[in-house]
Amino acid sequence: MKFNKVTKVSLVATLALALSIPMMTSATAAKKTDWSKMTSASQGGGMGRLIAACQKEGILNTIALPHYWADYGSMLAGFKATYGVKIDEANPEAGSQDEINAAETLKGTKRSPDVFDIGAAVAGKYKGTGMFAPYKVKLWQYIDGAESGGGEYTPNYTGILTIGYNAGKFGTVTKLDDFFDPKFKGAVSLNGSPLISSAAINSVFMINKAVGGTFDDLSKGVAWFKKLKDIGNFVNVDANAATIASGQTPVVMDNGYLQVGVQKQFAAVGVSWKLFTPASVGSTYNSAVSVWAPNPACARLWMEYTLGEVGANVWALGGASPTLWQHLLKTGRASAAAKATIGNSKIKAEKPTAAQSAAALAYLKDAWPAAVGAR
Amino acid sequence: MRQVQYSRTGSANRRAGSRYWRSKSAYLGVIPFFLFASLFLFYPTLNVVTGAFRDQQNKFSTEILFGLLKSDRARQTFFNSLEISAITAIAGAILGALFAWALVTGEPGGIFYRISVALSSVLAQFGGVMLAFAFLATFGFNGVVSSLALKVLPNSFLADSAWLFEMRGMIVVYTFFQIPLMVLVFLPTLENLRPQWREASDSLGGKSLEYWLRIGIPVLTPSFVGAALLLFVNSFSAYATAANLINLSNFLLPLQIAAALSSEVGGANPVEAKALALYMVIVVIIVMTLYALLRRRVSKWEKTR
Numbered sequence: 001m002k003f004n005k006v007t008k009v010s011l012v013a014t015l016a017l018a019l020s021i022p023m024m025t026s027a028t029a030a031k032k033t034d035w036s037k038m039t040s041a042s043q044g045g046g047m048g049r050l051i052a053a054c055q056k057e058g059i060l061n062t063i064a065l066p067h068y069w070a071d072y073g074s075m076l077a078g079f080k081a082t083y084g085v086k087i088d089e090a091n092p093e094a095g096s097q098d099e100i101n102a103a104e105t106l107k108g109t110k111r112s113p114d115v116f117d118i119g120a121a122v123a124g125k126y127k128g129t130g131m132f133a134p135y136k137v138k139l140w141q142y143i144d145g146a147e148s149g150g151g152e153y154t155p156n157y158t159g160i161l162t163i164g165y166n167a168g169k170f171g172t173v174t175k176l177d178d179f180f181d182p183k184f185k186g187a188v189s190l191n192g193s194p195l196i197s198s199a200a201i202n203s204v205f206m207i208n209k210a211v212g213g214t215f216d217d218l219s220k221g222v223a224w225f226k227k228l229k230d231i232g233n234f235v236n237v238d239a240n241a242a243t244i245a246s247g248q249t250p251v252v253m254d255n256g257y258l259q260v261g262v263q264k265q266f267a268a269v270g271v272s273w274k275l276f277t278p279a280s281v282g283s284t285y286n287s288a289v290s291v292w293a294p295n296p297a298c299a300r301l302w303m304e305y306t307l308g309e310v311g312a313n314v315w316a317l318g319g320a321s322p323t324l325w326q327h328l329l330k331t332g333r334a335s336a337a338a339k340a341t342i343g344n345s346k347i348k349a350e351k352p353t354a355a356q357s358a359a360a361l362a363y364l365k366d367a368w369p370a371a372v373g374a375r
Numbered sequence: 376m377r378q379v380q381y382s383r384t385g386s387a388n389r390r391a392g393s394r395y396w397r398s399k400s401a402y403l404g405v406i407p408f409f410l411f412a413s414l415f416l417f418y419p420t421l422n423v424v425t426g427a428f429r430d431q432q433n434k435f436s437t438e439i440l441f442g443l444l445k446s447d448r449a450r451q452t453f454f455n456s457l458e459i460s461a462i463t464a465i466a467g468a469i470l471g472a473l474f475a476w477a478l479v480t481g482e483p484g485g486i487f488y489r490i491s492v493a494l495s496s497v498l499a500q501f502g503g504v505m506l507a508f509a510f511l512a513t514f515g516f517n518g519v520v521s522s523l524a525l526k527v528l529p530n531s532f533l534a535d536s537a538w539l540f541e542m543r544g545m546i547v548v549y550t551f552f553q554i555p556l557m558v559l560v561f562l563p564t565l566e567n568l569r570p571q572w573r574e575a576s577d578s579l580g581g582k583s584l585e586y587w588l589r590i591g592i593p594v595l596t597p598s599f600v601g602a603a604l605l606l607f608v609n610s611f612s613a614y615a616t617a618a619n620l621i622n623l624s625n626f627l628l629p630l631q632i633a634a635a636l637s638s639e640v641g642g643a644n645p646v647e648a649k650a651l652a653l654y655m656v657i658v659v660i661i662v663m664t665l666y667a668l669l670r671r672r673v674s675k676w677e678k679t680r
Binding site: 096189 | 447448508511512515516517518535536537540541542545618619620621622623624625626633634636637638639640641642643
């Protein structure tokens with residue numbers, strides 16, 4: 001059989017068109033649910049549809065989730081195993097502001113982060129700016145303080161600030177002023193600068209409250225640190241996993257969900273890392289979906305997973321107090337191991353308001369270097 | 376000079392085409408470099424310069440830029456940075472030059488010479504987290520040397536590590552990477568000192584002191600000052616070492632920029648970061664201009680020698 005050129009071309013074109021019709025229809029069927037616009041799983045047709053859509057995307061982009069932080073290592077592994085999707089983890093050591101910066105820089109690319117895990121200051125700063133895609137998880141109504149995010153972001157877990165120390169080296173601490181003892185020379189440090197890191201500014205709030213200060217007046221807390229610095233017990237080094245493991249920073253003020261990881265690590269080598277909490281001050285982190293999420297279904301599935309029963313138990317095991325904890329306790333679904341780690345009680349961590357935080361920061365900008373400065 | 380050389384190569388391979396274009400085509404080779412520099416140096420610099428003249432709402436304004444000049448905090452940080460850069464540049468230049476001098480008067484190409492040059496190349500790049508941690512583990516509280524000193528010399532400064540976390544400590548740490556850089560930069564100049572000059576001076580009855588005062592020091596000074604300027608910029612822009620060792624955002628300019636960029640407690644102010652960076656760029660431009668002028672002088676005598 002011989003065709004002339006025109007017939008050949010038209011034949012091929014017809015064939016191609018015929019083949020592409022089913023593909024086009026299937027593409028429109030999948031597009032029916034644009035997950036980037038869905039504000040709940042039920043709106044998009046339920047969890048089954050959400051899971052299927054995520055599996056089709058095949059990948060979730062996360063940022064700033066260190067594996068030792070509130071046991072995010074188990075959280076990420078669990079998500080991967082449950083749904084069979086990949087996770088691209090960017091810059092685990094980034095701060096909350098860095099997460100937003102990364103989303104803005106990578107906007108429109110496949111590598112832009114899908115979900116955020118951000119502190120209250122940054123979450124509040126970007127609320128209503130179109131940064132977050134509104135989404136409410138199934139158990140939203142049972143989450144403590146869920147309304148605060150107005151559906152744009154959802155409080156996920158609370159960390160109580162605490163002082164971790166090497167009890168094998170120093171013995172047990174019973175009161176805050178024990179840290180003035182000469183045996184703590186050059187031993188006490190913070191996780192970052194209070195002007196940058198929320199763990200550090202919350203440590204100042206914690207000490208301030210313990211010595212009788214208020215969220216409106218940090219001067220008592222700063223004076224405590226000045227005294228600690230003057231007698232040589234405070235050291236201006238940025239405590240991290242390496243300095244803690246090697247014993248350079250044997251006393252560290254940090255979030256409980258980081259200290260629990262340290263405790264486990266040290267217990268494995270027979271070192272007793274104890275926690276001393278002079279006052280209950282904490283901060284709640286928040287989960288949010290990026291409005292530019294390249295994988296909108298996986299982003300929403302991650303919200304459902306972490307802010308659901310499984311996720312709450314993982315966080316609790318990692319030393320953080322999930323915002324779903326009271327609901328799990330009430331309905332009897334909190335795991336025994338998680339209860340053993342963070343206890344049954346309602347976590348009553350006090351935290352400053354946004355205005356108090358801003359005033360504190362303005363005060364510390366000059367007062368902190370003056371109290372513990374390097375000159 | 377260059378132009379002539381290129382056209383000579385062009386005619387040597389006897390291909391058709393204008394000499395002019397063939398000589399220009401040699402510049403094609405530098406395109407990758409310029410692309411690289413544009414992406415990672417020129418574009419970010421432009422971004423910093425234009426971004427510094429804005430307010431928080433991204434409108435044109437010089438309020439933040441000039442406001443910094445009036446801020447005690449920013450001024451103090453600026454002077455801290457200038458001070459530590461100047462001290463470590465001078466200390467590094469003197470110590471590094473002496474070490475380089477020891478190397479050339481020894482056996483050039485000998486085993487000690489080669490080991491020292493190799494070590495200098497490595498240690499000049501040894502900064503950041505590793506360097507900070509090395510000093511912490513050695514001289515920090517609970518460090519190897521301080522723990523030993525506590526037993527042997529309990530009253531010496533080695534036993535009390537507080538100095539490491541102050542200006543003094545930063546100066547010691549920075550000088551640690553300045554000395555090897557100075558050795559690398561200054562060694563070629565020293566090796567270019569002709570023995571004939573010394574012989575000429577000797578045969579004219581000059582003493583050692585006269586040789587140094589009239590020949591050695593005048594010839595070496597431009598190179599020495601140029602190298603010191605390079606060291607100045609090197610420590611002026613260092614960030615990670617200080618960030619890991621001293622936890623104070625107001626201590627040095629790069630630390631303050633980091634705080635303005637990534638404060639998660641509500642202190643983030645990208646315009647302030649860019650404005651601070653612009654001031655740093657200005658300082659670096661001034662220093663590098665001086666450096667270029669000096670190099671011109673140095674190349675003059677290197678060529679005519």
